[in-house]
Structure formats: C-alpha cells, structure tokens
Amino acid sequence: MAPRGRPTRLNPGTTPPPVTDTHTTTSVTSAQLQAMIDEGVTAVLAARATTRNGDDSHTSGTGVRRNERAVRECTYQDFMKCQPLFFRGTEGVVDLTQWFERMETVFRISNCTVENQVKFATCTLMGIALTWWNSHARTVTNEVAYAMTWSDLKKKMTTKYCPRNEIKKIEAELWNLKVKGTDVVAYNQRFQELALLCDRMFPEETDKIERYVGGMPDLIYSSVVASKPKTMQEAIEMATELMDRRN
Structure with a gap:
C-alpha cells in the first residue's frame, strides 16, 4: 500500500484508467448565440432608459448631462442694489402709490422670495412711517409682523396714510x-x-x-x-x- 499523501505508482505494462472530463461541452447554434446577444443588448438599453427617465433634471433628451445653474436666493444687498424707493409717510397718496409700484418691480427683478418681501420692503421706511412700523412690530412681535403678506401690508399702509x-x-x-x-x-x-x-x-x-x-x-x-x-x-x-x- 502506497504511503498516504503520495501518488500511486503503476506497475510496468499496466494501462492507466481513462480520464473523465468533468466539464460538459454544449453545442450552441448561431441562432441561439444571436438570440443571447440580442437579449443582452435589450437589457442594457432598458437600464439606460430607466436611468435617464429617473434623472430628468440632469439629462437632456439625448442622454447628455445638463449643467444646471442653482438660483441664488435674493439677499438684502441684492434687493437694495435694485434701488427701491424710500417712504417717510408724509408724501401723500401719489407717492405711496409710486412706492408700491416701485417695490413690486424690485421684487421681480431681484427675485425676492415671498417670505422676505415685507421684511425687505419695511427697511425702506423712514421718519414717521418707520416709527409706525416699529410700533406695530413691537405690538404683535416681529415674527407676526414679518409673516404678513405684501398684499396685507399694502392694505394696512393705505388705511394709515390714505384717510377715508x-x-x-x-x-x-x-x-x-x-x-x-x-x-x-x-x-x-x-x-x-x-x-x-x-x-x-x-x-x-x-x-x-x-x-x-x-x-x-x-x-x-x-x-x-x-x-x-x-x-x-x-x-x-x-x-x-x-x-x-x-x-
């Protein structure tokens, strides 16, 4: 008996046993091969379409990624660069109207957000108009005062500075x-x-x-x-x- 771990030596003249192939060879026809290729291509195209549709904000119709520009929020400095009018409360109805009109123009060209409209607009009040606004803010608190809409501010100022x-x-x-x-x-x-x-x-x-x-x-x-x-x-x-x- 041969020692463990060493290969068995054959006696001279002994025919070695046939080697058994553990891999089975499968015959594939040209039609089957082409079908497999087509299936793979279809899967790749479907994956690309899914990716493109799921990320429309970054790709164009040609699949090319778009470079998008983030819109920067309007700051107070941006707002003031658009040169809004100042209002003191003594100018009369016509000047108040012009203040309203100019302010709405500045809102548009500066891309001022709705949340900042009253806050930025009231920074242009001066004199007795500023005193009136500060008194109102102290009464209702700054949070409530600045939560007011631009439309409501216009109505309040019209009531204040345009007598009945x-x-x-x-x-x-x-x-x-x-x-x-x-x-x-x-x-x-x-x-x-x-x-x-x-x-x-x-x-x-x-x-x-x-x-x-x-x-x-x-x-x-x-x-x-x-x-x-x-x-x-x-x-x-x-x-x-x-x-x-x-x-």
Missing part, C-alpha cells in the same frame, strides 16, 4: 377720469395710480377693464370694446396702439 376722505376723493376722480385730447399715455398712468388705491371698486378684473375703457375718447372707444380685452394689459396695449395710429 382722501380715498373718497380718489374714487371720485377715478370714476370720472377720461382721456384728455389724445393723451392716452397720461390717462394710462393716472388710471393705474388711482386703481392701486381703489381695489374695492373693482371686485373683478372685468370691472376694472370696463371702467378703463369707459374713459376712452369716442374715436377709439368702439374699437377697444370690439377687441374684447380679457386683461388690463390687453386693454392698455390696444388703446395705446389705436391712438398711435390715429396720431
């Missing part, structure tokens, strides 16, 4: 406002200034359009009405264009 008798005068002027001669540009400006302070006169946009068109001169009135403007901007553009053609 003044509002009545403005409403009367707006109700009787008409284009003088052919100066529709001046009419547009004055109408918009007054309309900002007379929201209660126009529950719907159509009410404001009707009053605006009512101030048009006869030579363009019918044409503006026939155009059936759906917004104030459409009405203003149509009236201005028609008057320019007449002049």
